[in-house]
Amino acid sequence: MSDDLSAAARAYSNIAFIKYWGNADDALRLPASGSLSMNLAGLHTTTVLRWSEDLIGDSLTINDQIAQPHALRRTSAHLDVMRERLGIRHRAEIRSSNNFPMGTGIASSASAFAALTLAATAALGVELSQRELSALARRGSGSAARSIPPGFVEWFTGASHDSSYAETIAGPDHWDLVDVVAVVSREHKRVDSTAGHATAASSVLQSARLQTVEDRLRMAKGAILRRNFEQLAAVVEEDSNLMHAIMMTSRPALFYWQPASLAIMQAVRRWRERDGLEVCYTLDAGPNVHCICASSDAQVVKSRLKAIDGVNDVLYSEAGPGAHLIADE
């Protein structure tokens, strides 16, 4: 074995057009339904990982700060999955950094676990298929499965670890959509997504949402393949509203929206319906509003968002690549 079992990988956050909310199997993170997303070129995590037999434990820094214990525990749990798959008992030293401001409520778990999964295998010189990487990344964070392949990505529900992975439906250059993110809160989520997924089934509406998700997946996929913005906007907003409807009717009720989120959602709809801008909104498990728009409308959307009370920051991202290795810094 080489003395230097290290590698560096980069993976990109993604924004779901058709949402993942609720698991069929919490331990394996098998989702209750399929989902569909766009990778975000502008928001990425870079992870340098070194395996060593000499380390007494895993260690993790995020943006050069020693990570919180809960973050290290979750990372170590994922490394256990990787160690089992790779047949090693080494511990890992991990340095991870996000290019987007911390604490903006932009989820970093998708890009973080995708980058970690790729770096962990590459550091051992093991080259896995994209499909297997995607399934493995899923074990760390469900949506990380979607940050492995490039561009516009569908994650298949699957009935087992192996069959629940994500695949590109169109490359990043297929359609020049942009995600203009209105950052409305720097607070950390009160209920993290892992805990949130576990409450989804407590909503009396969740099964009705799941029964109809295949229709929305088909519509969203068709809209992307045909580059039909109007159709995409309708299904993306409906699916976001459906997920938040589940959240706010769960027991206990989860409200991720802030007052400013609602103001932005209403504004976005007006801009599309009244002003003809190609823009629609979608929100993940947080208060930030992702405004998906045609690149030609992105600048006007950005400046209008900045004028709304409660918008602290605006991030900009085009469709992004899949996870890839980079030269160690």
Place this chain on the structure above:
Amino acid sequence: MSDDLSAAARAYSNIAFIKYWGNADDALRLPASGSLSMNLAGLHTTTVLRWSEDLIGDSLTINDQIAQPHALRRTSAHLDVMRERLGIRHRAEIRSSNNFPMGTGIASSASAFAALTLAATAALGVELSQRELSALARRGSGSAARSIPPGFVEWFTGASHDSSYAETIAGPDHWDLVDVVAVVSREHKRVDSTAGHATAASSVLQSARLQTVEDRLRMAKGAILRRNFEQLAAVVEEDSNLMHAIMMTSRPALFYWQPASLAIMQAVRRWRERDGLEVCYTLDAGPNVHCICASSDAQVVKSRLKAIDGVNDVLYSEAGPGAHLIADE
């Protein structure tokens, strides 16, 4: 026949604890589910009605102003139902007034059609049962059925005109609950309730909501009968969230909440969960937040609401009586 076929009646607005949203029959206003409400002593409509063979058409003033054409049309349509039931062809002159400020988004159709129905029968000297009055009032506005009987009221779904009526489950003195209404907008609703009901079935979630409403009716009824605030709060907030979940996932999506509505909902929940106040929220098809609370907590709720940005006014109402005749002014 007497020369003076007139009568004056008063009826009270009501706030639904278990909501009415969606019809099984739009023309007859047969609801898709049962509902449950509290009459509001502080918010009433007083209606003076005079039948005459000499009038060439129906006329309506609201707060001494000649009513808008759409309001007169809806009133005349209801008078047609009354004329058929009463076997007359007279036209009616109606003077209606609300004691609550117009344009606060407080629905006046429940109290208005309940008062109108009672005045229309009494003016002819006809005395109908409370059950028949309730069913008739329903034809003008669904929730008006609940403003006929006093106190805490259940409206039965029914399968026909006659069997869809409301009945008292507990009198107004049974429990000293108060509705403190945070008025957040003076704008008129963009989508009125009648049109809104017609969209309910377009949400993929509506049938799941309807399948579970009997459980919530039973819980709410039990909580009222046992005066258990904690149980009432849980089911009232859940049912409000469920109705708004349907609204925002309808096609087109209906958002009745304003940013301030959301801020108030979140505050109310904190006040209950963190500060131990007996208060919960519920919203009808509008942005105002009805804060249902124990009378002992009403003053502190009122003053806290006034301190929230976007709250224009606060109304106060105890549990109210049923529709009744009054001496003509």
